[in-house]
Each structure stands twice: as C-alpha cells, then as structure tokens.
Amino acid sequence: MSMRKLLYIIIGIAALTACEKEIDFDYNEVEPIVMIEGRVTNEGTEVLVTRSRSVYDAVKPMGLQGAEVIVSSDGQQEHLTYDETTGYYRSPLKGQPGTTYRLTVEFEDHHYEATSYMYPPAPFTSAEFLWQPINNERMLAYELWATDPQPDVRNYYWYRMDRTLHHPHFANKTTHDAYRWNVFDDRGCPPGRVFRDIMCMNENTAEDDKKDDWDNILYEGDTITMRLMVIDQPTYDYLRSLSSGQRNGANPVGNIEGDPCLGYFTAASVTHADTLVFSYADVREVR
Numbered sequence: 001m002s003m004r005k006l007l008y009i010i011i012g013i014a015a016l017t018a019c020e021k022e023i024d025f026d027y028n029e030v031e032p033i034v035m036i037e038g039r040v041t042n043e044g045t046e047v048l049v050t051r052s053r054s055v056y057d058a059v060k061p062m063g064l065q066g067a068e069v070i071v072s073s074d075g076q077q078e079h080l081t082y083d084e085t086t087g088y089y090r091s092p093l094k095g096q097p098g099t100t101y102r103l104t105v106e107f108e109d110h111h112y113e114a115t116s117y118m119y120p121p122a123p124f125t126s127a128e129f130l131w132q133p134i135n136n137e138r139m140l141a142y143e144l145w146a147t148d149p150q151p152d153v154r155n156y157y158w159y160r161m162d163r164t165l166h167h168p169h170f171a172n173k174t175t176h177d178a179y180r181w182n183v184f185d186d187r188g189c190p191p192g193r194v195f196r197d198i199m200c201m202n203e204n205t206a207e208d209d210k211k212d213d214w215d216n217i218l219y220e221g222d223t224i225t226m227r228l229m230v231i232d233q234p235t236y237d238y239l240r241s242l243s244s245g246q247r248n249g250a251n252p253v254g255n256i257e258g259d260p261c262l263g264y265f266t267a268a269s270v271t272h273a274d275t276l277v278f279s280y281a282d283v284r285e286v287r
Contacts, residue, residue, distance in 0.1 A: 036112055036256050036263040038071075038103045040095040041229070041270045042121065045071055047080055047089040049107060052262055063087025067107040073099050095267050097121070103256075103265040112258030114265035119230045120149035121269035122157065122194050127226060129276070129283045131203070138203040140218065140283065144273065146194040146228055148186055156236035157228060158183045158268065161198065163278075164223035169214050179224075183231070183239045194228075218278050226273040235266035 032051035039046055047069050050061045069080040069089040080089035095101065097120040105112040126145045131138040142161065149155065160181040165173065180198050189195045206217050218224075231239075234255035242252035254263050276282075 033260045033262050034107065034110065034112070036103075036105055036114075036261060036265070038069075038114070038263075038265040040071055040093065040101045040116070040118065040267040042094050042096075043270055045078065045080065045091040045093040045095070047071075047103065047105070047265075048087065049089070049105065050087075063089070064107070067105055070104045071101055072104070073101045095269075097269055099267070101265075101267045105258075110258055110261075112256050112261050114256040116235065116255070116265050116267040117232050118267035119155060119232065119269060121271045122146040122149050122155070122228055122230050123271050124226075124228065124273045125193075127273035127276075129200075129278070130197075131283055131285045132197070132199075133286065140200040140203065140206070142180075142198040142200055142224075142226070144194075144196050144198070144226065144228065146271070148189065148192050148194050149230060149269075151192045154185055154187065155194075156183065156185050156231050156233055157194065157196075158231050158235070158239060159196065159198070159226065159228050162225045163218070164225075165219075166221040166223070167219040169211075169219075179218075182243065183236050185236065220279055222278040224276040224278055227270055228273070229266075229268040229270050231266050231268045235264055235268070238264040 035048075035050045035052055037048045037050075049064045049067045049069070051064070063082070063086070065082050065084075067082075067089065071078045071080065071091065071093060078091050078093045080091045082088075083090050095118045097118050100115055100117045102115045103113060124144065124146050126143075128143055130141045130143050132141045133139075144159070158181070161179045162176060163179045164176050166175075180200065182198075184196060186194055200218060201213075201216050205213050209217065238252050238254050252262070252264075254261065256263050256265055
C-alpha cells in the first residue's frame with residue numbers, strides 16, 4: 001500500500017469515526033487587543049487594523065480608522081490610505097521577490113512594526129477535483145501541483161480556496177466565501193514540485209445534504225478559485241498556530257512587535273489556479 005493511499009485511509013477513519021461530546025468551556029473575558037493583519041503581495045498592499053473580540057461575538061469587526069500605516073523597503077516609503085468601503089488601509093504597491101518589507105503602524109499612541117521577506121512565486125502546473133477511495137466510500141479532494149521556486153530551500157505555503165455560491169440554500173448569505181485554507185511546507189514533495197491534496201467532503205455527506213453540512217458541501221455550479229502564496233516562516237508559524245488555536249481557544253503567535261498586539265505581517269508571492277465551475281461530471285476517479 002502506498003503512503004499516499006495510507007494517508008487517505010487515516011484521514012477517512014478520523015472523519016468517519018469522530019464522535020461528538022458537549023463540553024462547557026469557561027472562557028476568560030479580557031479587554032480587546034489591537035489586531036493588525038498586513039500583506040504585501042505582487043498584486044498590491046493592504047493592512048487591516050481591528051480589535052480582538054469575544055469568542056461569543058461572531059460579528060466580524062470593521063477596520064479602524066485613525067492609524068498611520070507605512071510599508072517601506074530599500075529606503076522607499078509607501079503611506080497607505082484608509083478605504084471606507086472595505087475598512088482596509090491600501091496601496092497599489094506591488095511587492096518584488098527578494099525584497100524585505102517593513103510595516104510600521106502608529107495607532108492610539110502605540111507603535112507597532114514587523115518585517116517580512118518575499119520569496120519567489122510557485123506557478124501552478126495543474127489543479128483538479130478527484131474522488132479518493134477511503135474505506136469503501138469516496139472523498140472529494142482538490143489536488144494541486146505547482147513548481148517549487150527554490151528546490152534546495154525549505155519553502156512555506158499558504159493556500160486559500162474560495163467559492164461563489166449559487167445554490168438556493170444560500171439565498172440569504174454572501175455569495176462569495178472562503179471554503180478551505182491552510183499552510184504547509186514542501187517536505188515530502190517531489191524534487192522541484194509542490195503538491196497538496198485538499199480534502200473537501202465525503203460523497204455520502206453531499207448526498208444526504210443535511211443543513212448542518214451545507215457549508216462543507218460543494219454544489220453543482222459553484223465557482224471555485226484557488227490561490228497559492230509563498231510565505232516566510234514567521235507567517236507560516238502564525239497561521240499554523242491560528243489554525244490550532246481555533247480548536248483550543250488559544251491566541252496565535254504573531255510576528256508584530258508592540259505591546260499589546262495580535263496579528264501578522266507577510267510579504268507573499270501569489271499565484272492563481274484556473275477558475276473552475278464545479279461539476280460532478282468533471283471529477284476524476286482515482287483507483
């Protein structure tokens with residue numbers, strides 16, 4: 001049995017045998033903390049300044065005005081302007097691989113700063129949906145392949161799959177949302193190539209179409225977009241700890257200096273896979 005098939009089986013067993021248990025958490029309420037999320041990419045620059053919120057508050061806060069936000073590199077400075085529509089501080093500045101960028105934020109008499117190095121991009125070579133057999137059932141996976149920009153260096157990656165919703169289930173919901181995201185590194189990938197299988201849904205779950213599963217089900221006609229970002233290790237550490245923290249209530253480990261502050265700043269090279277319109281007829285069977 002191949003290691004790849006063994007991995008699918010392990011994932012499938014975990015998904016199919018998981019049990020539910022109601023647990024009461026006693027969360028400690030604390031004063032809101034400034035949060036800064038900044039990105040310099042080959043597509044532009046944006047920074048969001050907010051405050052942390054209670055775990056019981058599901059409303060996403062609007063970006064805060066009144067900050068002085070500067071991104072600099074090699075002696076050049078770019079002042080970002082606040083966009084009232086999105087709540088982001090933005091600039092048309094497009095990052096260049098091989099450059100270290102510095103973010104400085106002055107907000108409410110506090111100073112925050114961070115640096116990030118921008119690595120070369122990883123162009124997609126292929127991306128498609130597959131049915132993976134697991135324990136006599138089928139799991140829908142999105143398989144991506146890209147070119148490793150630095151085969152002799154450990155690189156770190158952040159993928160995000162978005163979907164535009166077309167099903168009547170979501171008539172009262174935003175039509176565009178994040179479906180899957182995570183980070184990984186290139187250990188275990190073939191030389192010179194980047195590979196990732198993203199598990200989407202169990203076929204039986206899709207057929208049952210229960211309301212509790214709607215957010216995890218891909219429907220005929222959903223538009224799928226995928227982007228892959230090459231990031232530095234501090235950004236990888238932040239996002240990995242963020243993913244873990246969502247399960248245990250812990251705050252992620254950020255790379256922004258300035259107390260108190262949560263968040264991250266990254267300089268990332270972005271590439272996009274071809275946009276797909278999801279159709280069951282196009283999903284390839286893996287045997």
